[in-house]
Amino acid sequence: MRLVIARCSVDYVGRLTAHLPMAPRLILMKADGSVSIHADDRAYKPLNWMNPPCAVHEGDGVWTVTHERSGEQLIVTIEEILHDFTHELGVDPGLRKDGVELHLQELLAERVGTLGAGWSLVRREYPTAIGPVDILCRDAEGRTVAVEIKRRGEIDGVEQLTRYLTLLNRDPHLAPVRGVFAAQEIKPQARVLARDRGIDCVTLDYDDLRGIEPDTPRLF
Amino acid sequence: MRLVIARCSVDYVGRLTAHLPMAPRLILMKADGSVSIHADDRAYKPLNWMNPPCAVHEGDGVWTVTHERSGEQLIVTIEEILHDFTHELGVDPGLRKDGVELHLQELLAERVGTLGAGWSLVRREYPTAIGPVDILCRDAEGRTVAVEIKRRGEIDGVEQLTRYLTLLNRDPHLAPVRGVFAAQEIKPQARVLARDRGIDCVTLDYDDLRGIEPDTPRLF
DNA sequence: GTATTTATTTCGTGC
DNA sequence: GCACGAAGTAAATAC
Numbered sequence: 025m026r027l028v029i030a031r032c033s034v035d036y037v038g039r040l041t042a043h044l045p046m047a048p049r050l051i052l053m054k055a056d057g058s059v060s061i062h063a064d065d066r067a068y069k070p071l072n073w074m075n076p077p078c079a080v081h082e083g084d085g086v087w088t089v090t091h092e093r094s095g096e097q098l099i100v101t102i103e104e105i106l107h108d109f110t111h112e113l114g115v116d117p118g119l120r121k122d123g124v125e126l127h128l129q130e131l132l133a134e135r136v137g138t139l140g141a142g143w144s145l146v147r148r149e150y151p152t153a154i155g156p157v158d159i160l161c162r163d164a165e166g167r168t169v170a171v172e173i174k175r176r177g178e179i180d181g182v183e184q185l186t187r188y189l190t191l192l193n194r195d196p197h198l199a200p201v202r203g204v205f206a207a208q209e210i211k212p213q214a215r216v217l218a219r220d221r222g223i224d225c226v227t228l229d230y231d232d233l234r235g236i237e238p239d240t241p242r243l244f
Numbered sequence: 245m246r247l248v249i250a251r252c253s254v255d256y257v258g259r260l261t262a263h264l265p266m267a268p269r270l271i272l273m274k275a276d277g278s279v280s281i282h283a284d285d286r287a288y289k290p291l292n293w294m295n296p297p298c299a300v301h302e303g304d305g306v307w308t309v310t311h312e313r314s315g316e317q318l319i320v321t322i323e324e325i326l327h328d329f330t331h332e333l334g335v336d337p338g339l340r341k342d343g344v345e346l347h348l349q350e351l352l353a354e355r356v357g358t359l360g361a362g363w364s365l366v367r368r369e370y371p372t373a374i375g376p377v378d379i380l381c382r383d384a385e386g387r388t389v390a391v392e393i394k395r396r397g398e399i400d401g402v403e404q405l406t407r408y409l410t411l412l413n414r415d416p417h418l419a420p421v422r423g424v425f426a427a428q429e430i431k432p433q434a435r436v437l438a439r440d441r442g443i444d445c446v447t448l449d450y451d452d453l454r455g456i457e458p459d460t461p462r463l464f
Numbered sequence: 465g466t467a468t469t470t471a472t473t474t475c476g477t478g479c
Numbered sequence: 480g481c482a483c484g485a486a487g488t489a490a491a492t493a494c
Contacts, residue, residue: 025270025284027247029331039487040344045337050245052270056285063336064245065276067295068288069474071339073487075287096487111249111327113268116283119291123260125470155468156493175471178483183403211482259472289489293472316472345485375483395485398468404484431467 026053029107034061034072038096044071046103051087053080055112059089059098074098123230129158129173132206132228134238136161139171139204139226145239157188168192168201177207177225182217189223246273249327254281254292258316264291266323273300275332279309279318294318348448349378349393352426354458356381359391359424359446365459377408388412388421397427397445402437409443 028051034044049071050062057078060070074089074096081088089098132138133148142164150160150170159171170192172185185203192201203223205214210225218225248271254264269291270282277298280290294309294316301308309318352358353368362384370380370390379391390412392405405423412421423443425434430445438445 025249025282027270027329029245029333036487041342042487043340047336048331048333049336050247050272050333052282052288054282054284054287056287058285058287060288062245062272062274064274064333065278065336067274067276067278067474068272068280068290068293070288071336073288075487075489107329107331109247109327109329111268113249113270113284116267116269116285116291117265119262119264121260121262121472124472180400180403183400213482256472262472287489295472295474341487344487395487400484433467 025055025113026110027051027107028053028105028109030105031103032061033101033103035099035101036072036097037099038091038094042072046101048106051100059100061098061100072098125173125175128175128206128208128228128230128233131230131233132171132173133159135233135236136171137239138233138236139169139206140164143169152188152191154187154191157192160192168198169204170201171204171206173228174205174207175209177205177210177214179211179214179217181205181207182214182221182223185218185223186221245275245333246330247271247327248273248325248329250325251323252281253321253323255319255321256292256294256317257319258311258314262292266321268326271320279320281318281320292318345393345395348395348428348450348453351450351453352391352393352448353379355453355456356391357459358453358456359389359426360384363389372408372411374407374411377412380412388418389424390421391424391426393448394425394427395429397425397430397434399431399434399437401425401427402434402441402443405438405443406441 031048033046036042052060057076060073062070074091078089078091085102087100133145136143136145140163143161146160148159149156157170158173161169163169170188172181174181182205185205189201189203193199204226205218205223206226206228208228215225251266251268253266256262272280277296280293282290294311298309298311305322307320353365356363356365360383363381366380368379369376377390378393381389383389390408392401394401402425405425409421409423413419424446425438425443426446426448428448435445
């Protein structure tokens with residue numbers, strides 16, 4: 025990893041064209057070949073960058089970064105270098121995550137009883153021609169229910185569930201199928217659309233779910 | 245901007261929980277208050293980060309970054325500092341972009357004749373209750389056409405156009421309204437859905453569009 | 465490889 | 480401030 029602080033201007037020509045006037049910035053060059061140009065704001069997002077695989081050619085005050093496959097270019101014109109430091113970090117052991125959509129799905133699949141008393145799981149990732157339904161289950165009266173899970177419930181999720189319901193309701197073994205839209209947070213417009221389509225909305229709490237005993241507790 | 249290279253482990257607790265084992269990394273602290281933890285790969289994306297506004301508390305080998313509103317936390321445990329450099333960059337003049345969806349829309353609005361001979365523009369960003377239609381125009385026979393423009397045409401774009409068409413077709417002054425889905429690239433599933441709904445698909449070429457004379461050339 | 469879905473999406477824009 | 484759509488989206492995953 026090489027860290028350069030320099031007064032520079034930058035031109036990008038690729039999927040779009042973009043220009044940065046001369047100013048002091050951080051140029052971050054990683055061991056994977058990537059180059060990114062940072063200002064002192066905009067959180068972690070660089071002003072401009074080039075993804076690997078790319079090649080850097082350091083000319084006389086002009087660094088040219090070329091993406092090997094697409095031909096995109098980042099042209100960095102250096103006026104003055106203020107700091108230049110290189111350090112090898114080695115390979116990172118990587119990040120362990122917990123609490124994303126997949127986990128919500130797993131948790132809820134084991135606890136469909138939280139959606140309604142006496143509900144039972146048919147299966148998780150129930151396959152259809154247009155993709156898998158997150159959870160298919162049956163209510164206490166044995167009627168089929170399709171559940172779509174999102175971390176944040178927006179209008180697209182309701183559209184997606186609607187397509188599944190249309191398809192599932194063509195199957196005489198399943199029909200009539202009703203829908204449940206479950207998310208940690210549901211946007212008002214999504215809620216309105218769901219209501220309009222007869223879909224129930226359920227707000228999920230990740231920590232609560234973790235605290236609830238699974239419907240079929242494991243012995244080991 | 246402060247650049248620290250250090251052996252550290254990191255724990256994030258917030259929208260999810262995540263853990264990074266001890267390893268050498270770059271800790272990038274910007275003037276806007278953001279903190280990001282970088283490995284020597286993954287292009288410009290940090291392994292972990294905190295967006296502003298947040299506060300950093302430097303304890304004894306433990307830096308705690310707390311997001312002020314949400315309470316999210318990033319806990320950085322420092323084992324060894326290998327480099328520590330601070331430099332003020334000042335405010336960046338910012339990036340000028342060219343060539344994204346807005347430009348496609350502007351270009352096409354001035355050249356609706358490329359969609360069909362004798363077509364004319366009604367207006368760009370035609371307002372409706374559920375949002376603006378990218379382009380509304382009339383074909384050679386005076387029938388209304390709604391055009392949805394995307395850089396990459398996917399299924400969501402077809403859904404969006406469908407909602408507009410449903411709404412527009414309730415207006416007796418406009419109905420019947422048909423749809424055109426225009427994009428630089430259209431995904432197969434989007435194409436199938438569009439066909440199923442009677443929506444025409446058009447592939448746009450940015451460079452071609454720029455080369456075509458506008459329908460109503462300006463005198464100045 | 466292509467296609468689909470998620471993301472601590474982030475980021476801008478309009479209300 | 481919230482809601483919505485776009486992004487040089489990127490990244491993981493299924494097929």
